[in-house]
Amino acid sequence: METFDYLIVGGGIFGCYAATWLAEQGARILLIEKENDLFLKASTVNQARIHSGYHYPRSIATARLSEEYKARFIKDHRSFINDSFQHFYAIDKFGSMTDAAQFERFCKHLEVPCRAIEVPRYMKKERIERLYETQEFSFDPIRIGGFYKRKLEELPNVTVLTNCQPKQAFRESGNFIVELEIAEKQHFTKIKSANVINATYSATNGILDLFAFRQIELTHEIAEMTFVKSPKKQLPALTVMDGSFCSLMPYGLSEFYSLSSVAYTPHEVSKTNQPKFNCQQINTKCRPEAPSDCNQCAARPMTNFSKMEKQIRRYLDESVELEYAHSKFTIKSKLKSSHIDDSRPTEVLQLSKNPSFYCIFAGKINSIYHIEQILSPKSIMI
Numbered sequence: 001m002e003t004f005d006y007l008i009v010g011g012g013i014f015g016c017y018a019a020t021w022l023a024e025q026g027a028r029i030l031l032i033e034k035e036n037d038l039f040l041k042a043s044t045v046n047q048a049r050i051h052s053g054y055h056y057p058r059s060i061a062t063a064r065l066s067e068e069y070k071a072r073f074i075k076d077h078r079s080f081i082n083d084s085f086q087h088f089y090a091i092d093k094f095g096s097m098t099d100a101a102q103f104e105r106f107c108k109h110l111e112v113p114c115r116a117i118e119v120p121r122y123m124k125k126e127r128i129e130r131l132y133e134t135q136e137f138s139f140d141p142i143r144i145g146g147f148y149k150r151k152l153e154e155l156p157n158v159t160v161l162t163n164c165q166p167k168q169a170f171r172e173s174g175n176f177i178v179e180l181e182i183a184e185k186q187h188f189t190k191i192k193s194a195n196v197i198n199a200t201y202s203a204t205n206g207i208l209d210l211f212a213f214r215q216i217e218l219t220h221e222i223a224e225m226t227f228v229k230s231p232k233k234q235l236p237a238l239t240v241m242d243g244s245f246c247s248l249m250p251y252g253l254s255e256f257y258s259l260s261s262v263a264y265t266p267h268e269v270s271k272t273n274q275p276k277f278n279c280q281q282i283n284t285k286c287r288p289e290a291p292s293d294c295n296q297c298a299a300r301p302m303t304n305f306s307k308m309e310k311q312i313r314r315y316l317d318e319s320v321e322l323e324y325a326h327s328k329f330t331i332k333s334k335l336k337s338s339h340i341d342d343s344r345p346t347e348v349l350q351l352s353k354n355p356s357f358y359c360i361f362a363g364k365i366n367s368i369y370h371i372e373q374i375l376s377p378k379s380i381m382i
């Protein structure tokens, strides 16, 4: 039976960052990923926004958390950051949960740049209470995925197994003994590890169940990011606040913009701790305890692009051309408590010692560094 210092379950950005950080300190790591590649889910299918806090006028804690790690995230991923576009935040005249005066006070309190400007001619003045020029960048999820994959390959003390998931786990003299199923080779193997990290995001509770820990209170939704191009001119980013609104953001350094909407990005919501959706009756391989990749699934929903386009057209006139390119789907998961203030904290919990079990539930991508506070060098038992 092979022995590792850490078994990390989940090959999104949080699992990959934890693997590289721990391996650089000498730990022997096994990183397992259920799908046939790393970075196929939330870490790639997202708005690619490096949050600077603007988005969370109702949760100062989330706004501050974004700001806390932003500079380091940008420094560590410099070549994958797009900082050369104008970014506008607009307050809708109707139905916004935060008005212009509140937004200005909030930005001042947070000390983030926010300058009220004239609404340009290609935007619809009648819908916008006030428009702000802000400073918020976009990261390139595809290039960042490539960066972590290369980094992991170069680290001799990291083994990565794709098409692999844990099937059984028990404790024995300060270790977890974990049975792994490797789908590709259709075989099972057992490994031993003194530490396990659960970094599976939408499958968090499936893994907690398997290791006999209490589930955390989550909700889930099937989320669609639509991607558009604008053939003639470079678009600014536009985020309309605050509540059930929409956003147009450059997708990193690519030619695409993501178009998303609080109303139409979610297709189906699951209020159970594990993601349970109607489409799982068609695709029975996708189970609540181990959901599959929606992009490889024939039962995924039809696009909501036309509804999202109609919504953004309340603010942008027809001179701004938007050409639909494609959509990507994934499961978005949130803490049930986020419902009240729209917060997105990143939780890193140590649930047992000797053997140690850690659970990461990710809020924002630039909070990958949060694990370092819990897995301090003292707790890294190598």
Ligand SMILES: Cc1cc2nc3c(=O)[nH]c(=O)nc-3n(C[C@H](O)[C@H](O)[C@H](O)COP(=O)(O)OP(=O)(O)OC[C@H]3O[C@@H](n4cnc5c(N)ncnc54)[C@H](O)[C@@H]3O)c2cc1C
Residues within 6 Å of the ligand: 009, 010, 011, 012, 013, 014, 015, 032, 033, 034, 035, 038, 039, 040, 041, 042, 043, 044, 045, 046, 047, 048, 049, 050, 051, 164, 165, 166, 199, 200, 201, 202, 203, 206, 207, 223, 224, 225, 289, 290, 291, 330, 331, 332, 333, 361, 362, 363, 364, 365, 366
């Ligand atoms: C639609 C959407 C928009 C978002 N926009 C932004 C944004 O603009 N900015 C921002 O900072 N954040 C954003 N987020 C949040 C951010 O994307 C997530 O917090 C982050 O990507 C989570 O990373 P992760 O590594 O925990 O999860 P994931 O990237 O989902 O990785 C988890 C991995 O675990 C694997 N896994 C699951 N079950 C098992 C198993 N049983 N065995 C082995 N492996 C398993 C999965 O296949 C997956 O690869 C957005 C999220 C969504 C969904």
